[in-house]
Amino acid sequence: MKASLEQPQLIEHIRQGDEKAFEQLFNMYSNQLFRFLWHLVRSQQAAEDLTQDIFLKIWKTRATWQPTGPVAAYLFRAAKNTALNYLRDNRPDRFEEVGEQHVGPEAPADLVEENEARATIQRCIDRLPAGCRTVFIMSRYQNARYKEIAATLQISIKTVEHQMGRALRLLRKCLRPSLDRTN
Amino acid sequence: MEESSQSTFDRIAKFLSRKSVEPDIPPPDDVPNATLEELQQIWDLAGKVKAPDAPKEMWHRLQGKMHAAERRPASVRALRPRQKKRPRFTYYALRLAAALLIAMTSYWIVDQALLGRTTVLVHNGETRTVDLPDGSRVEINSGSKLVYWRGSRKVELEGEAFFQVEPSREPFSVSAGEAKVVVLGTAFNVRARKSRVTVVVDHGTVSLESVHIGDKVKLQAGEMSRMEKGRSPTPAMTVDIGRFLAWREGRLVFERTPITEVFDELRRKFDVVFDFADFDPGERTLTASFAPDKSLQEILFAICLTAGCQFEESDGRFQIR
Known part of the structure; x- marks a missing residue:
């Protein structure tokens, strides 16, 4: 099969309608995007739909597709916008899914506690304001550097620092009751 | 606990996420250990929320949408508007499995192309649904080819398809090599692969004939018949049609x-x-x-x-x- 293409050539091939090149792009980023979107929208179905929307839009407008800057930044920015639009149009009871759970008829006490802890932190993260949550997710789960986050979201590094601090402060406030319980 | 200032939180956050920023950032020294530990605990706890991986079929599903976006202009010709209808039609599902000589027949290429002839090619890895000029609908399975004409209720099939035929006085027919399936208005599955045609009927009645030998078999709902190349169709057999239609799901x-x-x-x-x-x-x-x-x-x-x-x-x- 064709060898992998470098980014500028990849983009050019996609513009020409090369489906294999497009598939390569998909293979490179779709899983990361999916997981990023999942953190934002907390629904596997929605995460899949939104991931597909992003790629589909690129494919449909491929003839004139010219992302400024690295493709990854373009994709994550698109993902953030798509997710926030989705959340705006779909009210709070959207956060149905809780992350991986250990389940079983006789889950040992500490596992049950862990499940609860996970559910609690998840809810607290979900309650962060949109922009703050996006920054937090990119840092905590995509391991993005502040510089990258700033470039992707087109904000200043100072803002990123501030949003991260805010996230931490709000999470602590949200978790306070639970943390006190375990002390 | 005293309220730490915002900037303290900013610095602690930077320290906690240092792995990606600057690994050698020291912890802020003006923050009590207890606070730092608490926030580290929160940071670690957040890590327990794990996103699932994307489903493997996501690419295939996307491909389907990519192609659907493009197929539409090509496969839906501007056809005659639907005839003024009698009361609302009902679809009967018929499953016809017809075994047909695969690939070898290329007689429709030899035929002069008539005006208004459409060839639908469905590649491996895809399935496609097509609306015919008469209002009938065909779901086509991977690796198949369907040819139909404007102004006619005759189609040709290589491969596998599920037909939902709109009832009409004019019979609808599917040619698959030597096999010809004639229906009045039903839904049925025709499987024409290699040298065998299998036809399965869900509702209504269909007739399967060998055009060379001239033998015909009438099939009712829940019945199936097979036809090997050069042979007559087998007598109708009652089957569990579920497995013949499984591909549609x-x-x-x-x-x-x-x-x-x-x-x-x-x-x-x-x-x-x-x-x-x-x-x-x-x-x-x-x-x-x-x-x-x-x-x-x-x-x-x-x-x-x-x-x-x-x-x-x-x-x-x-x-x-």
């Missing part, structure tokens, strides 16, 4: 199916290539059914358990030994 159902045919189905459904190194399936058959979400690897694993083979993937091709 993306399921794979095999019942005493020869292994070579199993691999053909997989090749068409997943659009892959198999190399059979020193594997000779012989007369072995497989009876199994696979849900739509099963990956090719899972299916191959199950098949090889039964058939006694091993598989290895490299670059989109599978070696079976």
